[in-house]
Amino acid sequence: MSFVEYGDTIKDGDTAIVFLGHESMFPVKVQHGTVTQTKYGVIRHSTDLIGKKYGSKVTCSKGGWVFILHPTPELWTMNLPHRTQILYSTDISIITMMLELKPGSIVCESGTGSGSLSHALIRTVAPTGHLYTVEFHQQRAEKAREEFREHGVEHLVTVTNQDVCKNGFGVSNIADAVFLDIPSPWEAIGHAKSALKTEGGRICSFSPCIEQVQRTCLAMEEYGFTEINTLEILLRVYNVRTVSLQIPDLGKAAEDNSSIGFDCSNPSNQGSPCPNLQQGTVQFKSSVPLREMVGHTGYLTFATKS
Amino acid sequence: PFPRICEGDCAVLKRDDVFKAVPVLRRRKIIFEKQWFYLDNAIGHIYGTTFEVTSGGNLQPKQEVEETTTETKAAGTDNRNIVDDGRSQKLTHDDIKALKDKGIKGQEIVQQLIENSTTFRDKTEFAQDKYIKKKKKKYEAVITIVKPSTRILSTMYYAREPGKINHLRYDTLAQMLTLGNVHAGNKMIVMETCAGLVLGAVMERMGGYGTIIQLYPGGGPVRAATGCFGFPKHFFDHLHEFPLSKVHSLLSGTFSTETLPAEAEENLLVEEESNGLADEKQTSPQETEEEAAAEAAMESNQTEEQETMDMSAEDAELKEHKEKEVKENVRIFTEKQRKQWERRKKLLETAALLKEKNADGLIVASKFHPTPLVLPLLEFVAPSRPFVVYCQYKEPLLDCYTKLRERGGVINLKLSETWLRNYQVLPDRSHPKLTMSGGGGYLLSGITVVLEKGRADSSHLEELKMEEPSSKRCKVQELHC
Numbered sequence: 182m183s184f185v186e187y188g189d190t191i192k193d194g195d196t197a198i199v200f201l202g203h204e205s206m207f208p209v210k211v212q213h214g215t216v217t218q219t220k221y222g223v224i225r226h227s228t229d230l231i232g233k234k235y236g237s238k239v240t241c242s243k244g245g246w247v248f249i250l251h252p253t254p255e256l257w258t259m260n261l262p263h264r265t266q267i268l269y270s271t272d273i274s275i276i277t278m279m280l281e282l283k284p285g286s287i288v289c290e291s292g293t294g295s296g297s298l299s300h301a302l303i304r305t306v307a308p309t310g311h312l313y314t315v316e317f318h319q320q321r322a323e324k325a326r327e328e329f330r331e332h333g334v335e336h337l338v339t340v341t342n343q344d345v346c347k348n349g350f351g352v353s354n355i356a357d358a359v360f361l362d363i364p365s366p367w368e369a370i371g372h373a374k375s376a377l378k379t380e381g382g383r384i385c386s387f388s389p390c391i392e393q394v395q396r397t398c399l400a401m402e403e404y405g406f407t408e409i410n411t412l413e414i415l416l417r418v419y420n421v422r423t424v425s426l427q428i429p430d431l432g433k434a435a436e437d438n439s440s441i442g443f444d445c446s447n448p449s450n451q452g453s454p455c456p457n458l459q460q461g462t463v464q465f466k467s468s469v470p471l472r473e474m475v476g477h478t479g480y481l482t483f484a485t486k487s
Numbered sequence: 488p489f490p491r492i493c494e495g496d497c498a499v500l501k502r503d504d505v506f507k508a509v510p511v512l513r514r515r516k517i518i519f520e521k522q523w524f525y526l527d528n529a530i531g532h533i534y535g536t537t538f539e540v541t542s543g544g545n546l547q548p549k550q551e552v553e554e555t556t557t558e559t560k561a562a563g564t565d566n567r568n569i570v571d572d573g574r575s576q577k578l579t580h581d582d583i584k585a586l587k588d589k590g591i592k593g594q595e596i597v598q599q600l601i602e603n604s605t606t607f608r609d610k611t612e613f614a615q616d617k618y619i620k621k622k623k624k625k626y627e628a629v630i631t632i633v634k635p636s637t638r639i640l641s642t643m644y645y646a647r648e649p650g651k652i653n654h655l656r657y658d659t660l661a662q663m664l665t666l667g668n669v670h671a672g673n674k675m676i677v678m679e680t681c682a683g684l685v686l687g688a689v690m691e692r693m694g695g696y697g698t699i700i701q702l703y704p705g706g707g708p709v710r711a712a713t714g715c716f717g718f719p720k721h722f723f724d725h726l727h728e729f730p731l732s733k734v735h736s737l738l739s740g741t742f743s744t745e746t747l748p749a750e751a752e753e754n755l756l757v758e759e760e761s762n763g764l765a766d767e768k769q770t771s772p773q774e775t776e777e778e779a780a781a782e783a784a785m786e787s788n789q790t791e792e793q794e795t796m797d798m799s800a801e802d803a804e805l806k807e808h809k810e811k812e813v814k815e816n817v818r819i820f821t822e823k824q825r826k827q828w829e830r831r832k833k834l835l836e837t838a839a840l841l842k843e844k845n846a847d848g849l850i851v852a853s854k855f856h857p858t859p860l861v862l863p864l865l866e867f868v869a870p871s872r873p874f875v876v877y878c879q880y881k882e883p884l885l886d887c888y889t890k891l892r893e894r895g896g897v898i899n900l901k902l903s904e905t906w907l908r909n910y911q912v913l914p915d916r917s918h919p920k921l922t923m924s925g926g927g928g929y930l931l932s933g934i935t936v937v938l939e940k941g942r943a944d945s946s947h948l949e950e951l952k953m954e955e956p957s958s959k960r961c962k963v964q965e966l967h968c
Contacts, residue, residue: 186672187847189869200898236870236936248898248936251871253668271905274665275658281636284671284694304670305692380489381535391917398912411910414658419881419902421888466885468902480910487535 182235183333184252184300185307191230191249196332198250198260199224208252208260210331221245252332254300264321267297268362268387271416272478277305279483280358280383284309289352289359289376291315291345291369293325298360303329303337312338313352313376315345345369350376361386362479366393367400374404374486381487389479397482406484413480419468428461490534490634497717498526498534499639501631503624506643508635508715516544522628534634539627542590549629563609577603593627600626613916635716637664637688644684644712645927652681652712653854654879656927658907660685663850664692666932667875671696673847674840676867678702678731678860680853683713685877689850695722697847700840702864704731704855727837734863737838744831845869852877857931858887862894868935870896876931884931896938904929 182188182195191197195211201219209217209224211231217224222243224230229239235251250256255270268276276298282288286306293299293316302312316322322342329335341351346365349372350356359373359382366386373384384406386397394411401409492498496511500519507519513527524544529536538546563569578600586596600622601607607615633639641657663685669675669692677699679685686701690713693699701708708728736742846868851860857876868874874897878884884902891897905927909920 185670187869187872189845202898204899234870234937236872236934238937238939249871250934250936253873255665255668255873270665271662274661277665278638278641278657278661281638283691284696301665304668308671308696309694380533391912394910394912395914395917399914409912411912413908413910415906415908417904417906419904421885421902466882466889468881468885482912485535 182251184254184257185304185334185337187251189234191233191235193231196252196257197230197235198252198256200248200250202247204259206250206256206260208257219245219247221247254304257300257332258297261295261297263295264324265292265294267295269297269416269475269478270301271414272387272481273298273301275412275414276360276385276387276481277301279481280360280385282306282310282358286310286357287313287355289313289315289350289356289373291350291361292317292363293322293340294362295321296325296328298362299325299329299338300332300334302360303334307334307337310337313341313350313356314338315341315343315350317342317344345372348372352376354379357382359384364393365396367396370397370400370404370406374406377486381485384484384486386482387479388482389477391480394480394482401482401484406486408485409482410484411480411482413477415475415477417474418471420471422467422469423464424467424469425462425464428463430461492526492529492532492534492536492632494530497635497715498529499633499635499643499715501633501639502629504646506639506646508640508643519630520628522630526632529632532632534632537629537631539593539629546630561608562612562615564611566609566611566614569606569609575604575606576600577605593623596626597622637691637716640712640715641684641688644682648682652684653852653877654926654928655681655685655852655877656905656907656924658905659877659927659930660688662903662905662930663852663875663877664688666873666930667848667850668873669693669848669850674698674700674845676700676702676841676846676849676864678849678851678853678864680704680709680855681712683708683710685850685852686710687713687716687718690718690722690726691716695719695724698725698727698840700727700729700837700846702729702731702734704853727833727840729834729837729841731860733834733838737841738863738866742838744834841867846872848872849874851875856883856886858883858890861887862890865891865894865896865935870935870937872935874933874935877928878931879928881929884929887931891933894938896936897933898936900931900933902929902931 182192182197188195191211193211193213197209197211198206199209199217199219200206201221211226213227213231215226217226219241222241222245224239224241224247230249233239233249235249237249238246239249240246258267258270258273261267280288282302282305284306287310288302288306290299290302290312291314293314299312299314306312314325316325319342322340326335326340329338329340343351345361345363346368349369350359353375354377356376356378359376361369361373361384363369366388377384384401388394388397398409398411492511494511494513498509498511500507500509500517502520505520509517509519509526511526511530513530514525516523517526522540524540524546526546528546529538532548537549539549541547583596583600586599597619601619604618607618610618637660638657641655641660644652645654645656667675669689671694673693674697675689675693677686677689678701686699686708689699695718703709733742844867849861849864849868851857851864851874853860857878861874861876865874876884876887881902881904888900888902891900906923907927908923911918911920
């Protein structure tokens with residue numbers, strides 16, 4: 182296993198994801214002789230995990246079962262230990278595409294934070310690219326280094342513990358892309374420019390507040406960046422439900438009710454059972470938005486150095 | 488190694504937010520945004536260079552000019568005294584036309600328009616800014632030549648030809664690549680009818696490492712957009728294709744190369760496609776055109792040779808060997824056979840790759856109903872791998888979701904949609920852009936897991952075709968949700 186290469190079977194030292202159902206899951210470090218407690222009982226790594234196929238159903242001691250999944254940056258994002266606020270896959274996906282990242286890309290990032298984006302960046306630029314990530318918080322920088330080592334991607338990333346606004350990325354003229362998720366990105370635009378290749382590259386800055394965006398855009402313009410573009414992406418998730426609505430009683434005789442004419446063959450009703458399965462109701466399949474959704478994560482400002 | 492514009496490249500022209508993919512060819516007239524020009528002079532320049540169109544349709548690199556700030560900087564505070572009498576511009580239509588005909592630079596025309604506007608000085612600073620921007624856009628014709636990428640091509644296709652990519656918005660495509668964990672070294676299955684844009688995006692993310700199996704309906708895969716990416720040759724070394732019409736036989740074990748997709752139908756489809764893509768043909772690079780031509784030629788050969796279709800591979804080889812001694816016209820004949828034989832060999836190779844049933848992911852984005860595609864194609868995917876299904880409409884994905892639940896072997900099913908909002912960011916004038924896209928399609932994603940025997944039997948294909956689930960099943964599902 183590694184975060185940049187699929188493996189078939191679970192091995193000692195792997196990071197695996199224990200899937201309990203309903204988006205409830207957690208990461209586990211596979212080790213001979215170790216046990217993991219779940220609400221369904223104990224998982225013994227030596228017998229229950231090691232040598233098994235990823236994606237297998239594992240029966241726990243109380244008879245309940247879980248699935249063991251191969252780690253991916255997306256699953257890691259959902260399960261990683263938070264040391265900071267993190268970026269989620271929706272933002273990460275548009276960042277990756279808009280920064281034009283691909284195998285071989287050299288990327289600079291700051292701050293490293295909890296490494297949610299870092300894992301996704303490393304996955305995308307592997308096997309020939311590299312990530313230079315800068316984190317001014319020493320403990321976080323060290324923790325990130327440790328995780329990269331555990332996840333088998335340390336050769337693809339360099340973690341530097343310094344202040345990007347003062348000292349930059351520690352590299353110059355080598356990056357294809359720069360990503361900033363810091364409180365005052367406008368102070369790092371100059372450093373970002375010098376980190377990018379002389380022939381150009383792309384930059385992205387993530388900020389929750391419009392005032393930060395404003396100052397960042399001004400700085401980008403000042404440093405000669407072009408194609409400056411700010412956007413926001415929102416994820417809407419739907420629950421798939423079978424809903425049944427009651428037919429109101431208007432005092433008509435029962436057999437007359439059918440003359441209301443609910444059209445079973447209506448394509449919008451496709452795949453759903455006909456009315457009157459239960460007396461006096463109509464059933465249909467619907468997608469129900471979650472009661473609450475994430476309304477704002479941050480503004481993403483992209484630009485080009487040319 | 489600066490990437491320079493070379494003859495034969497596929498480049499993208501950019502003016503403001505408008506893109507157009509063009510092949511870089513000498514002495515080829517290009518029409519873009521109501522202007523015509525030749526790309527000859529652009530050859531040798533670095534990608535990202537901005538050009539001005541000069542008389543005779545030549546391109547000339549734009550020099551960075553210091554913004555000539557309007558001398559006085561006088562501006563009004565509000566518009567209470569600005570009256571629209573239609574006479575604020577003292578230059579007439581004919582005057583402006585005369586200036587243009589004289590070949591005067593756009594920048595100077597804008598300056599003249601400002602000087603001859605009686606209301607310009609009374610406008611607020613912001614209104615002046617807006618006025619200049621509007622005029623610049625009209626009179627200063629500059630185009631930038633950029634290197635193609637998924638970002639640029641997916642934005643271009645969504646704006647120019649959304650119908651050809653089933654209205655797949657670029658942020659939705661971005662989600663697909665991430666949710667599908669598309670990266671170097673993967674063995675991916677891609678089924679798309681998005682002009683090859685999704686395939687190109689997957690190829691870009693895999694960087695030539697790993698394997699892609701493209702499943703195609705009809706006579707062959709459409710790759711007009713794929714050609715626009717300008718991928719190096721070796722990216723195509725591990726790109727395989729397999730006809731959708733052979734999937735059932737492959738799964739049931741009756742697969743053979745004896746009956747390739749009906750050739751007549753094939754030609755009809757190719758024809759239809761090339762008609763529909765008439766405009767695209769122009770925008771696609773030379774390479775693709777050549778490829779398409781070669782493919783078309785190959786296909787017409789096959790029609791002529793329908794009778795030899797049932798010949799076994801060995802026979803073809805033997806015959807080829809014999810006929811080598813025979814004369815010219817026969818040589819051409821065997822050449823065709825050789826191609827036919829190679830095509831079969833490739834098909835067998837691809838079939839073998841699929842039969843391993845160990846793909847690292849499945850990406851579906853087509854005009855077809857997703858359910859009958861996804862259920863069988865998931866058989867080819869290894870456990871603990873992501874899959875992503877795109878559909879322009881939500882309802883078919885509801886059905887797909889339900890059928891996948893019934894089948895089992897998948898977890899973490901998620902039906903989602905992304906909204907994309909663009910912002911204008913200017914000092915004291917920041918706000919969301921006036922218009923946003925109404926919809927960019929829907930995604931159903933999930934992760935495969937080991938399918939248990941008992942459930943596998945109940946998920947037999949015939950049973951899955953069953954339209955109406957029993958009421959009991961529905962109740963069980965509701966509990967699951």
